Amino acid sequence: MLYFPIPSQTPRHSPMERFDVVILGGGLVGLTLGIALSGHGVKTAVIDPADPVGVTAAGFDGRVSAISSTSYAMMTAIGVGRHLEGKGCPIDRIWVSDGLAPGALDFAPDADDGVMGTMVPNRDLRVALAQTADEAVNLTRFQPDRAIHVDRNADGVTLTLASGATIQGALLVAAEGRNSPTREAAGINTTRWQYKHTAMVTAIDHEVPHANTAYEIFYVGGPFALLPMLPGTRSAVVWTVPTEQAPAMMKLSDRAWLAEAQKRIGGFLGEIALAGPRSSYPLGFHHAARITDTRLALVGDSAHAIHPIAGQGVNLGFRDVAALVEVLVEGMRLGLDPGDAQLLARYQRWRGLDSMMTSVAMDGLVRLFDVPGKLPSLVRRAGLAAVQRSGALKGRFMAEARGQSGALPRLLTGELI
Numbered sequence: 001m002l003y004f005p006i007p008s009q010t011p012r013h014s015p016m017e018r019f020d021v022v023i024l025g026g027g028l029v030g031l032t033l034g035i036a037l038s039g040h041g042v043k044t045a046v047i048d049p050a051d052p053v054g055v056t057a058a059g060f061d062g063r064v065s066a067i068s069s070t071s072y073a074m075m076t077a078i079g080v081g082r083h084l085e086g087k088g089c090p091i092d093r094i095w096v097s098d099g100l101a102p103g104a105l106d107f108a109p110d111a112d113d114g115v116m117g118t119m120v121p122n123r124d125l126r127v128a129l130a131q132t133a134d135e136a137v138n139l140t141r142f143q144p145d146r147a148i149h150v151d152r153n154a155d156g157v158t159l160t161l162a163s164g165a166t167i168q169g170a171l172l173v174a175a176e177g178r179n180s181p182t183r184e185a186a187g188i189n190t191t192r193w194q195y196k197h198t199a200m201v202t203a204i205d206h207e208v209p210h211a212n213t214a215y216e217i218f219y220v221g222g223p224f225a226l227l228p229m230l231p232g233t234r235s236a237v238v239w240t241v242p243t244e245q246a247p248a249m250m251k252l253s254d255r256a257w258l259a260e261a262q263k264r265i266g267g268f269l270g271e272i273a274l275a276g277p278r279s280s281y282p283l284g285f286h287h288a289a290r291i292t293d294t295r296l297a298l299v300g301d302s303a304h305a306i307h308p309i310a311g312q313g314v315n316l317g318f319r320d321v322a323a324l325v326e327v328l329v330e331g332m333r334l335g336l337d338p339g340d341a342q343l344l345a346r347y348q349r350w351r352g353l354d355s356m357m358t359s360v361a362m363d364g365l366v367r368l369f370d371v372p373g374k375l376p377s378l379v380r381r382a383g384l385a386a387v388q389r390s391g392a393l394k395g396r397f398m399a400e401a402r403g404q405s406g407a408l409p410r411l412l413t414g415e416l417i
Contacts, residue, residue: 016166016167016168017045017140017166017167017168018167018168018169019044019045019168019169020037020042020169020170020171021042021043021044021169021172021173021328021338022044022047022157022159022167022172022173023044023046024175024176025047025174025176025177025302026046026048026050026141026143027048028126028129028300028314028317029175029299029300029301029318029321030046030173030299030300031046031129032075032078032129032318033175033320033324033325034046034139035079035080035129035132035136035139036074036078037139037325038138038139039079039136042138042332043138044138044139044140045140045141045142046133046140046142046143047145047146047147048141048142048143048146049143049146050144052143055126056130061276061277061279062202062203062236062276063121063123063201064119064120064121064122064203064229064236065122065314066117066118066119066214066227066314067088067117067118067125068318069116069118071314071315071319074318074322074411074412077411079132079135080129083128084120084125084128086230087121088118088120089118089119089120089212089232090115090117091115091118091212091213091214091227091228092115092213093107093211093212094213094214094215094216095107095216096217097215097216097217099217099218100266115212117214119227119228119229119236121229142161142163142165145162145163145165147160147161148160148161148162150182150185152172152294152295153295156169156295156339157170157172157295159172170295170338170339171295171296171297171338171339172295172296173298174297174299174302175299175300176302177301178284178305180298180302182296183288187293188288188291188298189289190287190289191286191287191289192284192285192286193285193286194282194283195283195284195285196242196244197222197240197241197242197243197282198241198242198243198246198280198283199238199239199240199280199282199283200237200238200239200240200241200246200279200280201238201239201279201281202236202276202277202278202279203234203235203274203275204234204235204258204261204272204274205233205234205273206234206270206271206272207233207269207270207271207272208233208268208270209233210232210233210235210269211228212232213228214227214228217264221241221242222240222241222242223240224237224238224239224240224261224265225238226265234275235269243282246280250278250280257278258272258273258274285306286304286305287303287304287305288302288303288304290348290352291303291348292344292345292347295344297324297344297347299317299320299324300321301317304316319412322410323347323350323409324351325409327346327350328343331343350409
């Protein structure tokens with residue numbers, strides 16, 4: 001159910017409607033959580049200030065998400081997958097190289113191993129989530145709307161919305177993004193820093209088909225990633241440059257920018273042309289010291305944000321979703337309140353460790369490839385060659401890419417019914 005609040009009118013809902021879980025933020029992670037909880041009979045509310053028409057408006061803005069194979073399995077399990085059919089491009093192969101020199105690391109799984117992930121345009125993902133949410137029986141969306149007052153204590157959570165509605169819940173979930181006001185209000189400290197890099201994002205059409213291959217090409221200035229999209233002659237570009245160079249690069253004409261991009265590609269995709277607008281954003285890292293508080297849980301970027309070097313950002317958020325759903329559903333089946341401190345402690349132990357390990361690993365990878373000079377480049381090439389020769393190391397990296405490392409929540413494996 002989608003509720004469009006109009007402040008000048010009396011809200012359609014009762015003065016004090018009660019939910020099991022209230023989610024602040026209806027983006028990719030927040031709405032996925034709402035849908036997954038609803039499917040298990042958990043009465044859930046999602047509050048989001050964005051105009052629902054605007055976020056699903058027609059047109060491609062160049063942004064895409066790399067959905068790991070386990071995350072995609074979860075999307076299928078909760079009913080989103082059927083709305084994504086024909087929209088995503090499978091990643092059958094990942095090619096990692098230091099520049100265009102020999103010694104690349106080639107991840108090509110066996111035919112019976114399945115795809116390593118799926119590239120999905122963000123708009124298609126938002127539309128699929130909205131369509132699934134419309135079908136969800138136990139989910140109510142207050143959108144556009146926002147909480148203007150939140151009272152959270154040992155007995156529960158009460159929110160007053162800008163529309164005039166007042167709702168109660170047993171658990172509040174913050175899915176508000178990197179600058180989560182709920183996290184800050186809870187006094188949860190974050191470790192954070194900015195990288196000296198900016199990511200330029202767009203999509204290109206190219207002459208030579210990509211054959212469902214994702215390319216990660218490392219240069220002294222930063223990695224240049226090409227991510228396969230549909231049709232087979234379109235790829236998303238995530239081009240990382242030193243922050244001081246980004247303004248000048250973004251001011252280039254489309255023709256000049258494409259010429260610079262072609263130098264990084266080396267021409268192996270033939271002629272290229274822009275397929276979407278160019279945008280840029282600074283790159284940073286943050287990790288919350290804890291992801292729970294009294295009747296509060298953090299998910300997605302509210303809890304952690306990492307460098308996009310391995311495309312794991314949104315998948316970390318989906319792992320949060322799967323873990324929190326499992327903890328809450330199992331606890332409620334035992335008769336526990338969804339805001340029970342025992343359940344939140346289990347979620348903290350589970351996701352706090354996994355997200356920290358992934359965050360630290362990705363930060364280390366960024367720093368390894370950020371060292372300038374010829375010697376580090378030679379070391380990187382030797383390292384890539386060593387991983388290519390080692391079946392165990394290569395298998396570990398492939399498991400990371402698929403999102404299959406660590407203790408997986410059962411929602412990611414299709415076992416939570």
